[in-house]
Amino acid sequence: MMKRLRTLPxxxxxxxxxxxxxxGLPTVIxxxxxxEWAQALVLAIAIMGLNILVGYSGQLSLGHGAFMALGAYTSxxxxxxxxxxxxxxxxxxxxxxxxxxxxxxxxxxxLSALYLALATFALAVVTxxxxxxxxxxxxxVQGIVLLPPEPPQFxxxxxxxxxxxxxxxxxxxxxxxxxxxxxxFWLAWNLVRHRAGRAMRALRDGEVAASASGINIAGYxxxxxxxxxxxxxxxxxxFGLGTGFVSPDSFPVGLSIxxxxxxxxxxxxxxxxxxxxxxxxYFLPIESNQWVPTQTWIPGQIVSTIEKAGPAxxxxxxxxxxxxxxxxxxxxxxxxxxxxxRQRLRxxxxxxxxxxxxxxxxx
Amino acid sequence: xARTGSRIAAVAALLVTAxxxxxxxxxxxxxDVGITSNSILLGNxxxxxxxxxxxxxxxxxxxxxxxxxxNTQGGINGRKITFKILDDAYNPAQTVxxxxxxxxxxxxxxxxxxxxxxxxxSVRDYLNAQKVPQLFVATGATTFMADFSQHPYTIGWQPPxxxxxxxxxxxxxxxxxxxxxxxxxxNDDYGLDYLKGLxxxxxxxxxxxxxxxxxxxxxxxxxxxxxxxxxxGADTLFIFATPALAxxxxxxxxxxxxxxxxxxxxxxxxxxxxxxxxxxxxALKNVTSVGYIKDPTDPQWASDAGMKLYKTVIANCSTxxxxxGFNIYGAAVAYTMADVLNKAGSNLTxxxxxxxxxxxxxETNNPFLLPGVVVxxxxxxxxxxxxxxxxxWNGTGWTLQGSLIDERGTIK
Numbered sequence: 001m002m003k004r005l006r007t008l009p010x011x012x013x014x015x016x017x018x019x020x021x022x023x024g025l026p027t028v029i030x031x032x033x034x035x036e037w038a039q040a041l042v043l044a045i046a047i048m049g050l051n052i053l054v055g056y057s058g059q060l061s062l063g064h065g066a067f068m069a070l071g072a073y074t075s076x077x078x079x080x081x082x083x084x085x086x087x088x089x090x091x092x093x094x095x096x097x098x099x100x101x102x103x104x105x106x107x108x109x110x111l112s113a114l115y116l117a118l119a120t121f122a123l124a125v126v127t128x129x130x131x132x133x134x135x136x137x138x139x140x141v142q143g144i145v146l147l148p149p150e151p152p153q154f155x156x157x158x159x160x161x162x163x164x165x166x167x168x169x170x171x172x173x174x175x176x177x178x179x180x181x182x183x184x185f186w187l188a189w190n191l192v193r194h195r196a197g198r199a200m201r202a203l204r205d206g207e208v209a210a211s212a213s214g215i216n217i218a219g220y221x222x223x224x225x226x227x228x229x230x231x232x233x234x235x236x237x238x239f240g241l242g243t244g245f246v247s248p249d250s251f252p253v254g255l256s257i258x259x260x261x262x263x264x265x266x267x268x269x270x271x272x273x274x275x276x277x278x279x280x281x282y283f284l285p286i287e288s289n290q291w292v293p294t295q296t297w298i299p300g301q302i303v304s305t306i307e308k309a310g311p312a313x314x315x316x317x318x319x320x321x322x323x324x325x326x327x328x329x330x331x332x333x334x335x336x337x338x339x340x341x342r343q344r345l346r347x348x349x350x351x352x353x354x355x356x357x358x359x360x361x362x363x
Numbered sequence: 364x365a366r367t368g369s370r371i372a373a374v375a376a377l378l379v380t381a382x383x384x385x386x387x388x389x390x391x392x393x394x395d396v397g398i399t400s401n402s403i404l405l406g407n408x409x410x411x412x413x414x415x416x417x418x419x420x421x422x423x424x425x426x427x428x429x430x431x432x433x434n435t436q437g438g439i440n441g442r443k444i445t446f447k448i449l450d451d452a453y454n455p456a457q458t459v460x461x462x463x464x465x466x467x468x469x470x471x472x473x474x475x476x477x478x479x480x481x482x483x484x485s486v487r488d489y490l491n492a493q494k495v496p497q498l499f500v501a502t503g504a505t506t507f508m509a510d511f512s513q514h515p516y517t518i519g520w521q522p523p524x525x526x527x528x529x530x531x532x533x534x535x536x537x538x539x540x541x542x543x544x545x546x547x548x549x550n551d552d553y554g555l556d557y558l559k560g561l562x563x564x565x566x567x568x569x570x571x572x573x574x575x576x577x578x579x580x581x582x583x584x585x586x587x588x589x590x591x592x593x594x595x596g597a598d599t600l601f602i603f604a605t606p607a608l609a610x611x612x613x614x615x616x617x618x619x620x621x622x623x624x625x626x627x628x629x630x631x632x633x634x635x636x637x638x639x640x641x642x643x644x645x646a647l648k649n650v651t652s653v654g655y656i657k658d659p660t661d662p663q664w665a666s667d668a669g670m671k672l673y674k675t676v677i678a679n680c681s682t683x684x685x686x687x688g689f690n691i692y693g694a695a696v697a698y699t700m701a702d703v704l705n706k707a708g709s710n711l712t713x714x715x716x717x718x719x720x721x722x723x724x725x726e727t728n729n730p731f732l733l734p735g736v737v738v739x740x741x742x743x744x745x746x747x748x749x750x751x752x753x754x755x756w757n758g759t760g761w762t763l764q765g766s767l768i769d770e771r772g773t774i775k
Contacts, residue, residue: 030467030468031467032463032464032467032468033468035460035463036460036464039460125581128579128581129550129579129581132550132551132579140551141481141550141551141552141555142481142484142552143455143481143484143485145484145485145487145488148489148492170463239456243456243459243460243485244459244488244489245455245459245484245485245486245488247455247456247481247484247485249453249454249455249456249481249580249581250454250455250456250485251456252454252581253581254454255456286460286461289449289450290449304682312412
């Protein structure tokens with residue numbers, strides 16, 4: 001056992017450090033910031049789902065905001081109208097959205113790259129309007145107001161013992177979201193390293209070759225869509241838990257784009273990438289809008305442009321920079337730097353190792 | 364002698380103690396979160412980007428008025444007003460965290476003039492649970508005034524949309540009794556509120572409405588809806604839309620070679636945007652709307668004291684267009700806010716400020732509103748403004764028609 005621990009590759013220790021960091025975070029930051037971080041984790045889950053679709057199976061979706069909306073509404077309706085415990089509605093929302101995603105995947109198979117992107121984009125555009133129609137069910141344009149979740153007594157006590165203050169609903173939301181994040185990231189990690197993940201990567205890198213090797217192209221493509229939608233559904237449900245309000249305009253087209261940008265910036269086809277992507281996608285617009293106007297060195301013209309156009313400008317600028325300097329995202333940048341550093345330290349040129357090059361992180 | 368000395372000392376000590384006790388007890392300054400001895404912190408979320416970015420300047424107008432107060436009068440009772448504005452891009456999903464940030468991190472005393480019906484609905488329960496005043500929301504959705512009993516920490520300001528469309532109904536019945544009405548409305552609370560007011564106002568004549576067509580706020584164009592309304596034979600068109608789509612609709616009406624009598628909702632009737640519509644090719648014949656604020660472009664106010672004050676105030680905002688009616692809206696609602704804080708005096712608690720704003724307001728001298736418009740609330744009436752005056756477009760600006768129409772008490 002000890003020997004096994006000692007021979008663990010360093011990344012396992014890194015995972016442990018990251019997990020401990022996220023578990024301890026709410027004890028050092030205030031309740032409000034815990035709520036913010038919970039929302040960043042929500043985006044990380046949705047981006048993980050999108051990453052399975054885009055990064056691992058090579059299909060493009062511009063409509064994951066719509067799947068989030070489906071998940072959020074499934075939970076909100078169950079909790080609000082049928083008085084179900086919100087925590088129970090989260091897996092249901094995931095499964096319902098996953099099923100719908102799977103069904104959407106069936107016709108999506110017939111569409112290639114650009115057409116699929118357009119079809120999913122249409123989904124993102126149409127969903128907010130569709131939600132408004134059955135007003136008795138969805139609350140129409142007014143949306144559904146949800147009660148803030150009450151932390152259970154054991155969590156309150158445990159938290160009070162640690163920090164001296166009882167747990168707030170934002171902090172409880174954070175821990176619920178974190179638990180789901182860990183579970184879903186672990187699942188994704190297992191998925192991509194096993195049969196299904198290898199099949200998806202094979203069909204991403206060459207559809208003809210994959211089908212010649214006996215991989216069921218149609219099956220795996222729809223499966224990827226379904227799993228990806230399931231992640232988005234859970235994320236949407238947790239989003240509703242965190243904000244306490246779901247309405248059609250909470251899921252604009254921009255959200256889908258935000259998710260895709262987060263996927264690319266974090267790093268396609270990587271497991272830690274979506275986590276970084278989620279943090280980036282959540283905090284960048286908020287911080288850029290509040291930080292830019294306080295900077296006196298930025299010319300007034302630029303400041304007012306950014307203020308008018310909102311976060312889109314900063315998103316665009318960061319995306320262009322990432323594409324130029326780190327085409328494989330932040331994770332790609334870090335792993336490349338790490339590999340180079342190791343090579344330099346050991347003095348072994350890449351060619352002489354005789355190892356296969358690592359997985360291409362391309363769409 | 365030494366004894367007497369010590370006795371005097373003892374008495375003196377007693378007196379000093381008594382004075383000190385009295386001293387700390389006598390000025391009964393009651394305050395709350397967000398108030399210090401020299402500052403008052405107010406928060407705001409508004410759309411400064413996104414589909415409704417045109418409204419963003421309202422907050423700049425409000426900030427300009429507070430800056431003016433701080434510079435000329437040292438704020439209110441010696442406390443300067445700090446006003447923190449955050450952009451929610453008209454997206455309720457952003458309004459929630461931004462409002463939480465203002466309440467929990469910046470620790471604002473109250474939220475003031477937050478904009479957007481959905482956006483403000485999304486934080487109404489939260490703010491009421493936290494007992495943070497949600498003052499003078501920048502929406503005329505009737506629920507913000509009518510549902511005061513369920514949400515005692517929320518109050519609106521501008522005339523409710525239903526009251527406005529009741530006035531249109533009266534105007535139609537008087538001027539075009541045989542009109543065939545077509546309604547174009549935004550499919551949300553705001554649009555449905557207008558539609559309800561119109562239907563209620565027409566009463567037994569509601570059959571005059573030959574067709575109504577809805578669109579979503581995120582829609583790119585209203586062309587197909589307008590074409591349908593024209594095809595249904597409507598000769599009187601109601602446009603219940605926010606500025607960007609209202610301008611587009613006015614242009615499309617002309618492009619369709621259609622010349623109906625047009626009723627345009629007040630949220631989009633700012634003179635500057637009418638100018639934009641005219642430039643883009645809208646004929647703007649026979650357009651009616653309502654107003655309750657002085658129009659900065661109307662020459663009749665050129666020498667008016669209130670308008671002069673507005674021009675002084677708005678000079679504090681370098682990016683504001685002085686002719687933009689949204690800026691004077693901002694100054695007017697900020698004036699009411701300052702009025703409430705003044706009245707609260709040294710009892711600056713959230714509960715007291717809320718009670719003044721929602722139940723004890725009687726402002727007859729707001730210099731930016733049309734003469735005669737009263738901002739008033741009582742313990743049974745939580746609709747601050749309920750008066751409007753019909754205005755018609757004269758090619759370059761709005762002309763006031765008739766006199767103020769009071770709809771107080773008609774909306775419950």
